[in-house]
Amino acid sequence: MRLVVGITGASGCIYGKRLLQVLQKKRVETHLVITDRAKRIIEQENGAVTEYVGLVSYSYDESDMDAPIVSGSFATDGMVIVPCSMKTLSSLASGYGNNCLTRAADVTLKERRPLVIVLRETPLSAIHLTNMLKLAQAGAVVLPAMPAFYNRPKTIDDLVNFVVGKILDALRVDHDLYERWDSTRRRVAMFL
Numbered sequence: 001m002r003l004v005v006g007i008t009g010a011s012g013c014i015y016g017k018r019l020l021q022v023l024q025k026k027r028v029e030t031h032l033v034i035t036d037r038a039k040r041i042i043e044q045e046n047g048a049v050t051e052y053v054g055l056v057s058y059s060y061d062e063s064d065m066d067a068p069i070v071s072g073s074f075a076t077d078g079m080v081i082v083p084c085s086m087k088t089l090s091s092l093a094s095g096y097g098n099n100c101l102t103r104a105a106d107v108t109l110k111e112r113r114p115l116v117i118v119l120r121e122t123p124l125s126a127i128h129l130t131n132m133l134k135l136a137q138a139g140a141v142v143l144p145a146m147p148a149f150y151n152r153p154k155t156i157d158d159l160v161n162f163v164v165g166k167i168l169d170a171l172r173v174d175h176d177l178y179e180r181w182d183s184t185r186r187r188v189a190m191f192l
Helices: 013-025 036-045 049-053 086-093 100-110 126-138 156-170 183-190
Strands: 002-007 029-034 058-060 079-084 115-119
Touching (some): 029 049, 036 049, 079 086, 086 100, 086 115, 100 115, 115 156
Parallel strands (some): 002 029, 029 058
Protein backbone atom coordinates (compact mmCIF):
# COMPACT_ATOMS: atom_id res chain seq x y z
CA MET A 1 0.00 0.00 0.00
CA ARG A 2 1.18 3.53 -0.81
CA LEU A 3 -0.33 6.62 0.86
CA VAL A 4 0.31 10.35 0.77
CA VAL A 5 0.04 12.18 4.09
CA GLY A 6 -0.17 15.95 4.37
CA ILE A 7 0.16 17.90 7.59
CA THR A 8 -0.94 21.53 7.45
CA GLY A 9 -0.88 24.52 9.77
CA ALA A 10 -3.71 23.67 12.13
CA SER A 11 -3.59 22.59 15.73
CA GLY A 12 -3.70 18.83 16.16
CA CYS A 13 -0.51 17.64 14.45
CA ILE A 14 -0.50 14.82 17.01
CA TYR A 15 -3.14 13.10 14.84
CA GLY A 16 -0.75 13.12 11.90
CA LYS A 17 2.12 11.79 13.98
CA ARG A 18 0.06 8.91 15.38
CA LEU A 19 -1.19 8.03 11.89
CA LEU A 20 2.40 7.92 10.62
CA GLN A 21 3.41 5.68 13.53
CA VAL A 22 0.64 3.21 12.74
CA LEU A 23 1.35 3.22 9.01
CA GLN A 24 5.04 2.61 9.67
CA LYS A 25 4.20 -0.43 11.84
CA LYS A 26 1.97 -1.72 9.06
CA ARG A 27 4.82 -1.22 6.56
CA VAL A 28 2.78 1.15 4.40
CA GLU A 29 4.85 3.21 1.97
CA THR A 30 4.24 6.81 3.01
CA HIS A 31 4.90 10.08 1.20
CA LEU A 32 4.80 13.09 3.52
CA VAL A 33 4.38 16.81 2.96
CA ILE A 34 4.50 19.11 5.99
CA THR A 35 3.68 22.74 5.27
CA ASP A 36 5.93 25.47 6.61
CA ARG A 37 3.22 26.63 9.01
CA ALA A 38 2.71 23.05 10.25
CA LYS A 39 6.42 22.80 11.04
CA ARG A 40 6.09 25.73 13.44
CA ILE A 41 2.97 24.26 15.04
CA ILE A 42 4.63 20.84 15.48
CA GLU A 43 7.42 22.52 17.44
CA GLN A 44 4.88 24.38 19.60
CA GLU A 45 2.61 21.41 20.27
CA ASN A 46 4.51 18.18 20.46
CA GLY A 47 8.06 17.84 19.28
CA ALA A 48 10.37 18.09 16.34
CA VAL A 49 9.66 17.80 12.63
CA THR A 50 12.46 15.22 12.39
CA GLU A 51 10.33 12.85 14.49
CA TYR A 52 7.66 12.94 11.77
CA VAL A 53 10.09 12.63 8.86
CA GLY A 54 11.73 9.65 10.56
CA LEU A 55 8.43 7.73 10.35
CA VAL A 56 7.97 7.91 6.57
CA SER A 57 9.34 6.40 3.39
CA TYR A 58 9.65 9.74 1.53
CA SER A 59 9.16 13.38 2.41
CA TYR A 60 8.84 16.47 0.24
CA ASP A 61 9.10 20.19 0.77
CA GLU A 62 5.87 22.15 0.39
CA SER A 63 7.38 23.99 -2.60
CA ASP A 64 8.50 20.81 -4.45
CA MET A 65 6.31 20.83 -7.55
CA ASP A 66 8.52 18.14 -9.15
CA ALA A 67 7.71 15.54 -6.48
CA PRO A 68 6.22 12.34 -7.90
CA ILE A 69 3.05 12.76 -5.80
CA VAL A 70 1.96 15.79 -7.88
CA SER A 71 1.49 13.59 -10.96
CA GLY A 72 -1.57 11.48 -11.67
CA SER A 73 0.66 8.83 -13.22
CA PHE A 74 2.20 8.20 -9.77
CA ALA A 75 -0.18 5.56 -8.42
CA THR A 76 -1.20 5.78 -4.78
CA ASP A 77 -3.92 4.20 -2.67
CA GLY A 78 -5.08 7.55 -1.36
CA MET A 79 -4.19 10.64 0.62
CA VAL A 80 -4.89 12.03 4.07
CA ILE A 81 -4.49 15.64 5.20
CA VAL A 82 -4.29 15.56 8.99
CA PRO A 83 -4.81 18.13 10.30
CA CYS A 84 -6.25 20.16 7.48
CA SER A 85 -6.27 23.92 7.95
CA MET A 86 -9.13 26.06 6.70
CA LYS A 87 -6.67 27.69 4.27
CA THR A 88 -5.88 24.29 2.76
CA LEU A 89 -9.57 23.37 2.72
CA SER A 90 -10.28 26.58 0.80
CA SER A 91 -7.50 25.88 -1.71
CA LEU A 92 -8.79 22.36 -2.32
CA ALA A 93 -12.42 23.44 -2.66
CA SER A 94 -11.44 25.95 -5.33
CA GLY A 95 -9.02 23.62 -7.16
CA TYR A 96 -6.04 25.84 -6.32
CA GLY A 97 -3.09 23.43 -6.36
CA ASN A 98 -0.42 26.02 -5.63
CA ASN A 99 2.00 23.79 -3.69
CA CYS A 100 3.07 20.17 -3.42
CA LEU A 101 0.40 19.29 -0.86
CA THR A 102 -2.60 20.92 -2.54
CA ARG A 103 -1.53 19.69 -5.98
CA ALA A 104 -1.16 16.12 -4.64
CA ALA A 105 -4.66 16.37 -3.14
CA ASP A 106 -6.06 17.75 -6.41
CA VAL A 107 -4.45 14.83 -8.27
CA THR A 108 -5.94 12.40 -5.72
CA LEU A 109 -9.43 13.79 -6.41
CA LYS A 110 -9.09 13.87 -10.19
CA GLU A 111 -7.81 10.29 -10.23
CA ARG A 112 -10.78 9.24 -8.07
CA ARG A 113 -8.58 7.97 -5.25
CA PRO A 114 -9.62 8.28 -1.59
CA LEU A 115 -8.90 11.71 -0.11
CA VAL A 116 -9.50 12.10 3.62
CA ILE A 117 -9.60 15.62 5.02
CA VAL A 118 -9.26 15.78 8.82
CA LEU A 119 -10.38 19.22 9.90
CA ARG A 120 -9.45 20.65 13.27
CA GLU A 121 -11.35 23.91 13.64
CA THR A 122 -14.27 25.09 15.72
CA PRO A 123 -16.66 26.81 15.39
CA LEU A 124 -17.21 26.59 11.65
CA SER A 125 -18.37 29.45 9.44
CA ALA A 126 -20.74 29.13 6.49
CA ILE A 127 -17.68 29.48 4.23
CA HIS A 128 -15.99 26.50 5.92
CA LEU A 129 -19.18 24.44 5.60
CA THR A 130 -19.56 25.36 1.93
CA ASN A 131 -15.98 24.34 1.23
CA MET A 132 -16.51 21.02 3.05
CA LEU A 133 -19.63 20.38 0.99
CA LYS A 134 -17.75 21.11 -2.25
CA LEU A 135 -15.06 18.60 -1.33
CA ALA A 136 -17.55 15.97 -0.21
CA GLN A 137 -19.39 16.38 -3.53
CA ALA A 138 -16.04 15.97 -5.33
CA GLY A 139 -15.51 12.65 -3.55
CA ALA A 140 -13.42 13.54 -0.50
CA VAL A 141 -14.15 12.12 2.94
CA VAL A 142 -14.60 15.04 5.32
CA LEU A 143 -13.58 13.67 8.71
CA PRO A 144 -13.49 16.29 11.49
CA ALA A 145 -11.25 15.37 14.41
CA MET A 146 -14.12 14.48 16.73
CA PRO A 147 -13.30 11.73 19.21
CA ALA A 148 -16.09 9.56 20.62
CA PHE A 149 -16.74 8.86 24.26
CA TYR A 150 -18.77 5.62 24.15
CA ASN A 151 -15.49 3.71 24.43
CA ARG A 152 -14.74 5.56 27.71
CA PRO A 153 -11.35 7.10 26.86
CA LYS A 154 -8.99 7.47 29.78
CA THR A 155 -6.07 9.27 28.13
CA ILE A 156 -5.32 11.73 25.37
CA ASP A 157 -3.85 8.78 23.46
CA ASP A 158 -7.26 7.09 23.59
CA LEU A 159 -8.87 10.19 22.04
CA VAL A 160 -6.16 10.46 19.37
CA ASN A 161 -6.37 6.73 18.57
CA PHE A 162 -10.11 6.99 17.97
CA VAL A 163 -9.70 9.71 15.34
CA VAL A 164 -6.74 7.93 13.72
CA GLY A 165 -8.78 4.72 13.69
CA LYS A 166 -11.55 6.53 11.83
CA ILE A 167 -8.99 7.76 9.27
CA LEU A 168 -7.76 4.19 8.79
CA ASP A 169 -11.37 3.01 8.42
CA ALA A 170 -11.90 5.55 5.64
CA LEU A 171 -8.82 4.19 3.87
CA ARG A 172 -9.87 0.57 4.53
CA VAL A 173 -6.77 -0.15 6.60
CA ASP A 174 -7.32 -2.74 9.33
CA HIS A 175 -6.52 -1.63 12.90
CA ASP A 176 -7.30 -2.16 16.56
CA LEU A 177 -6.88 1.40 17.81
CA TYR A 178 -10.24 1.59 19.53
CA GLU A 179 -12.98 -0.71 20.70
CA ARG A 180 -15.78 -0.81 18.17
CA TRP A 181 -19.38 -0.24 19.16
CA ASP A 182 -21.17 -3.42 20.21
CA SER A 183 -24.76 -2.67 21.13
CA THR A 184 -25.30 -6.22 22.44
CA ARG A 185 -22.44 -5.94 24.91
CA ARG A 186 -23.61 -2.45 25.87
CA ARG A 187 -27.14 -3.65 26.70
CA VAL A 188 -25.75 -6.46 28.87
CA ALA A 189 -23.41 -4.08 30.68
CA MET A 190 -26.32 -1.72 31.45
CA PHE A 191 -28.06 -4.45 33.46
CA LEU A 192 -25.01 -5.55 35.49
